[in-house]
Amino acid sequence: xxxxxxxxxxxxxxxxxxxxYLVVGVTLVVGAAALILQAARLQPVxxxxxxxxxxxxxLLRGWDMVRDFARRRGGVDVxxxxxxxxxxxxGEYWASxxxxxxLSGGGALEEYAQRHAKAExxxxxxxxxQVAHRIDGGTTADVPAEDVEAGNVLLVKPGEMVPVxxxxxxxxxxxxxxxxxxxxxxxxxALGDALFSGSVNGEHAVTVRATxxxxxxxxxxxxxxxxxxxxxxxxxxxxxxRVALPFTLAAFALAGVAWLLSGTxxxxxxxxxxxxxxxxxxxxxxxxIAGMSRAxxxxxxxxxxxxxxxxxxxxxxxFDKTGTLTHGRPVLSDIRCAPDRTPAEVLSLAATAEQYSxxxxxxxxxxxxxxxxxxxxxxxxxxxxxxxxVVAHRNGTRIVAxxxxxxEQEGGPFDADGPGGGEMAVYLAADGRYAGTLVxxxxxxxxxxxxxxxxxSLGVARFLMxxxxxTAAAQQVASELGIDEVRAECLPKDKxxxxxxxxxxxxxxxxxxxxxxxxxxxxxxGVAMGAKGATAASESADVVVLVDDLARTATAVxxxxxxxxxxxxxxxxxxxxxxxxxxxxxxGYLPAxxxxxxxxVVDLLTILNxxxxxxDRPLPGRAAASVTKAPSxxxxxxxxxxxxxxxxx
Numbered sequence: 335x336x337x338x339x340x341x342x343x344x345x346x347x348x349x350x351x352x353x354x355y356l357v358v359g360v361t362l363v364v365g366a367a368a369l370i371l372q373a374a375r376l377q378p379v380x381x382x383x384x385x386x387x388x389x390x391x392x393l394l395r396g397w398d399m400v401r402d403f404a405r406r407r408g409g410v411d412v413x414x415x416x417x418x419x420x421x422x423x424x425g426e427y428w429a430s431x432x433x434x435x436x437l438s439g440g441g442a443l444e445e446y447a448q449r450h451a452k453a454e455x456x457x458x459x460x461x462x463x464q465v466a467h468r469i470d471g472g473t474t475a476d477v478p479a480e481d482v483e484a485g486n487v488l489l490v491k492p493g494e495m496v497p498v499x500x501x502x503x504x505x506x507x508x509x510x511x512x513x514x515x516x517x518x519x520x521x522x523x524a525l526g527d528a529l530f531s532g533s534v535n536g537e538h539a540v541t542v543r544a545t546x547x548x549x550x551x552x553x554x555x556x557x558x559x560x561x562x563x564x565x566x567x568x569x570x571x572x573x574x575x576r577v578a579l580p581f582t583l584a585a586f587a588l589a590g591v592a593w594l595l596s597g598t599x600x601x602x603x604x605x606x607x608x609x610x611x612x613x614x615x616x617x618x619x620x621x622x623i624a625g626m627s628r629a630x631x632x633x634x635x636x637x638x639x640x641x642x643x644x645x646x647x648x649x650x651x652x653f654d655k656t657g658t659l660t661h662g663r664p665v666l667s668d669i670r671c672a673p674d675r676t677p678a679e680v681l682s683l684a685a686t687a688e689q690y691s692x693x694x695x696x697x698x699x700x701x702x703x704x705x706x707x708x709x710x711x712x713x714x715x716x717x718x719x720x721x722x723x724v725v726a727h728r729n730g731t732r733i734v735a736x737x738x739x740x741x742e743q744e745g746g747p748f749d750a751d752g753p754g755g756g757e758m759a760v761y762l763a764a765d766g767r768y769a770g771t772l773v774x775x776x777x778x779x780x781x782x783x784x785x786x787x788x789x790x791s792l793g794v795a796r797f798l799m800x801x802x803x804x805t806a807a808a809q810q811v812a813s814e815l816g817i818d819e820v821r822a823e824c825l826p827k828d829k830x831x832x833x834x835x836x837x838x839x840x841x842x843x844x845x846x847x848x849x850x851x852x853x854x855x856x857x858x859x860g861v862a863m864g865a866k867g868a869t870a871a872s873e874s875a876d877v878v879v880l881v882d883d884l885a886r887t888a889t890a891v892x893x894x895x896x897x898x899x900x901x902x903x904x905x906x907x908x909x910x911x912x913x914x915x916x917x918x919x920x921x922g923y924l925p926a927x928x929x930x931x932x933x934x935v936v937d938l939l940t941i942l943n944x945x946x947x948x949x950d951r952p953l954p955g956r957a958a959a960s961v962t963k964a965p966s967x968x969x970x971x972x973x974x975x976x977x978x979x980x981x982x983x
Contacts, residue, residue: 354438354439354442357391357434357438358435358438358439361387361431361435361438364384364387364431365384365431365435367383368380368384368431371383381427384427384428384430384431385422385427387431388418388422388430388433388434389418389419391418392415392418392419395414395415395418395437396415399412399415412582413582413585414433414437417430417433417603417606417607417609418430418433418434420599420606421433421603421607421926423599423603424600426600426603426926426927428927429603429607429930432927432930433607435930436930436934463479463495463496463497463498463548463553464479464497465478465479465497466481466482466488466497466498467488467489467490467491468486468487468488468489469487469488469489469541470486474489479497480547480548480549482497482498482547482548483544484544484545484546484547485543485544486543486544487503487541487542487543487544488500488541488542488543489539489540489542490535490539490541490542491535491539492535492536492537492538493534493535494535495531495533496509496529496530496532496534496535496542497548497551498531498544498545498547498548499528499529499530499531499544499546499551500528500529500531500545500546501526501527501543501545502523502524502525502527502528502540502542503525503540503542503543504538504542506523506524507522507523507527507529507535507538508520508521508522508523508537508538509521509533509534509536510534510536511530511533511534528545529542530551530553531548531551531553532551532553581909582609585605585606585609585916586606586609588605588609588916588917588920589603589605589920590602591920592604592605592919592920596922600926601919601920601922603926604919604920604922604924604925604926604929605919605920607919607926607929607930607933608912608915608916608918608924608929608930608933609912609916616904616940616941616944617901617904617905617908617943617944618901618904618944620904620941620944620945620947621897621900621901621904621944621945621947622639622642622643622897622901622947624945624946624948625894625896625897625900625947625948626639626642627948628893628947628948628949628950629642629889629893632889632893632950633879633880633883633886634878634879634880634886634889634890634893635877635878635880636890636893637875637878638876640876641876641877642893642894642897643897643898644840644858644859644876644894645842645859645890645891645893645894645895646891646894646895646897646898646899647840647898648789648792648793648794648841648842648858648859648894649793649795649838649840649841650795650796650797650798650836650837650838650839650840650841650842651786651794651796651797651798651841651842651844651887652797652798652829652832652833652836652841652844652853652857653797653798653800653817653844653845654799654801654829654844654846654850655801655803655807655808655811656776656801656802657845657846658846658863658884659778659779659782659799659811659815659884660776660777660778660779660811661779663694663698663776664695664698664758664775664776665698665774665776665777666698666699666702666772666773666774667757667774667775667777669681669771670750670751670770670771670772670773671769671770672767672769672770675769677770678706680769680772681699681702681703681706681708681772682703682709682710683728683731683733683735683762683764683769684699684733684760684762684770684772685700685702685703685704685708685709685710686710686711686712686713686726686728686733687713687725687726687733687735687762688724688735688760689713690713690716690718690726691718691724695758695760696724696760698774699760699772699774711729712728713726713727713728714726714727714728719740721737722736722737722739722740723735723740723741723744724736725744731764731765732764733762733763733764734763734764735760735761735763736760736761737761738750738759738761741762741763741768744763745763745767745768746763746766748761748763748767748768749768751771753773754773754806754810757773757774757775757810758774758775759772759773759774760772760774776811778811778814778815779884781883781884781885782815782884783814783815783816784885785884785885785887785888786815786816786817788888788953789887789888789891791953792888792892792895792953793895794891795838796819796836796838797817797818797819798817798819798820798821798832798836799811799819800821800824800828800829800832800833800853801821802822802823802824802825803822803823804822804823805820805822805823807822808820808822826850826852826853827852829843829850829852829853830852830856833853833856833857834856839858840858841858841859842857842858842861842887843856843857843859843860843861844863844887845861845862845863846862846863850862854875855875859876859877860875860876860877861875861876861877861878861879861890862875862877862879863883863884863886877890885953888953889953892951892953896951897947900943900946901944901947903943904940904944905940907939907940907943908937908939908940911936911939912933912936915929915932915936
């Protein structure tokens with residue numbers, strides 16, 4: 335019989351009603367006083383006290399109900415008001431007091447459930463950075479976080495939150511980024527690393543150079559997404575509101591028939607006491623808020639209830655390749671050696687020359703050498719030719735690494751196999767002789783295959799890869815992951831057209847880059863993965879996955895399905911019990927005072943069941959064990975490798 339929060343997220347129209355907790359207290363005091371007066375045989379004072387009190391509450395409710403109707407919102411408190419008036423009219427004033435107690439107690443329970451369901455969302459809002467310690471001329475001053483400008487140097491004390499996005503100026507720092515990514519383990523950073531606002535500093539004070547204002551920083555972007563999410567209402571919830579009206583009319587009709595057939599108005603009151611659309615009104619909002627809060631706990635921000643509902647119905651999933659299904663940068667996949675060389679020698683020679691280059695392929699080779707304990711040695715007379723290669727000297731050995739034509743020009747022709755589809759090669763010569771070939775490719779994410787398996791288990795029937803990369807590179811990754819439909823060499827418009835025409839619907843598009851923004855907006859549900867809340871992709875997306883982990887995509891779909899299922903189960907549970915109690919009351923087997931108690935039991939069961947949407951559940955099938963949270967390699971993931979072949983193939 336209670337009203338849900340208004341669509342704008344603020345208190346509903348009954349704001350003039352006293353606090354629900356205050357009403358509970360006053361109702362208990364009135365009841366105790368009436369019992370004492372009745373025991374003292376001071377009739378009709380108890381009757382007048384209780385009746386007067388409940389009628390005042392009914393009038394306040396009725397006034398708010400009229401205001402709701404004037405605003406074209408469903409005034410479902412009509413059943414509560416009618417139940418109070420009817421029980422007073424037939425002399426069941428103790429039942430009317432129980433109705434008020436259950437009504438106010440239920441309102442307090444609803445408020446508690448909403449707060450509990452919103453816990454993760456509201457905790458993000460509450461932790462917003464307020465103060466920054468700005469260093470200026472050797473002195474430190476506390477300033478409001480919103481006054482920080484790009485370029486300011488800030489001191490972040492132990493246990494404090496980084497107030498704005500910035501770059502670390504201290505040698506090392508350990509930060510807790512759980513409020514952003516959902517990861518519980520601290521993350522270590524070195525000099526020059528980017529730090530995001532909302533991260534919590536570890537045990538030592540550090541200095542940071544601000545790279546943006548508070549309004550443009552990651553945490554503020556997350557807060558804005560969370561605020562919009564917590565104030566939204568899904569179409570499913572609005573549908574539940576509309577269904578409540580015919581249920582209310584049916585309850586009045588049954589109550590009227592019971593009165594007509596029994597010949598007693600008491601029967602009318604008894605039916606109205608247990609006739610409640612509360613399961614319909616409470617289950618969906620509580621479940622949806624719980625689902626969005628659960629998503630936030632997992633590093634996933636769902637913009638609104640409509641997006642959460644759509645996630646639960648996804649049938650087609652489309653993915654960008656570079657930076658989404660892959661890490662977006664090359665990794666060393668093979669070393670082909672000349673007969674007189676070993677893989678370790680080839681890798682060490684290549685890393686020695688490439689360590690001075692900023693080219694993406696060079697960085698991949700150096701990173702692989704460090705991982706395989708073939709660290710590069712110091713080199714002299716280093717010379718790099720842009721987009722061609724590097725020449726360096728080590729202990730008298732002349733090393734040439736880069737494109738085939740460049741290496742042949744510097745060291746003479748040689749016979750070696752070229753790269754395959756989706757691969758690039760760095761050729762190596764030492765002292766004018768071919769030494770080997772290092773093959774690199776933009777490898778699929780470790781968790782990609784298991785994520786797709788999880789999505790299949792969740793009911794996704796069709797998978798598409800939409801990429802601007804060449805056909806060979808796209809087909810190679812698609813075959814690894816079991817994706818049959820590939821559209822390569824796509825422009826942004828081609829991706830939009832593919833998503834717009836895809837069947838079955840709804841269609842979910844997962845991407846990460848700025849060029850994905852149009853197709854994310856065109857999809858039924860757009861997911862920006864690892865977007866960090868502030869890119870054009872996240873602006874266009876319905877769901878923002880804050881951590882660079884493809885498996886969170888399947889987690890988001892799972893949360894959507896769990897939320898929808900829980901909401902429906904709660905609705906049918908509550909409505910079924912309410913209908914059963916109405917029929918029992920219509921036949922005269924449920925006194926009004928007992929029915930009021932049963933009515934609140936139904937509400938309690940409905941709310942508790944809806945709160946199950948907060949619980950984390952493992953992904954279905956093999957994915958529960960095989961999805962790994964493998965972080966992407968550090969550095970930019972702009973997708974240039976697949977589109978330009980990195981310039982040195």
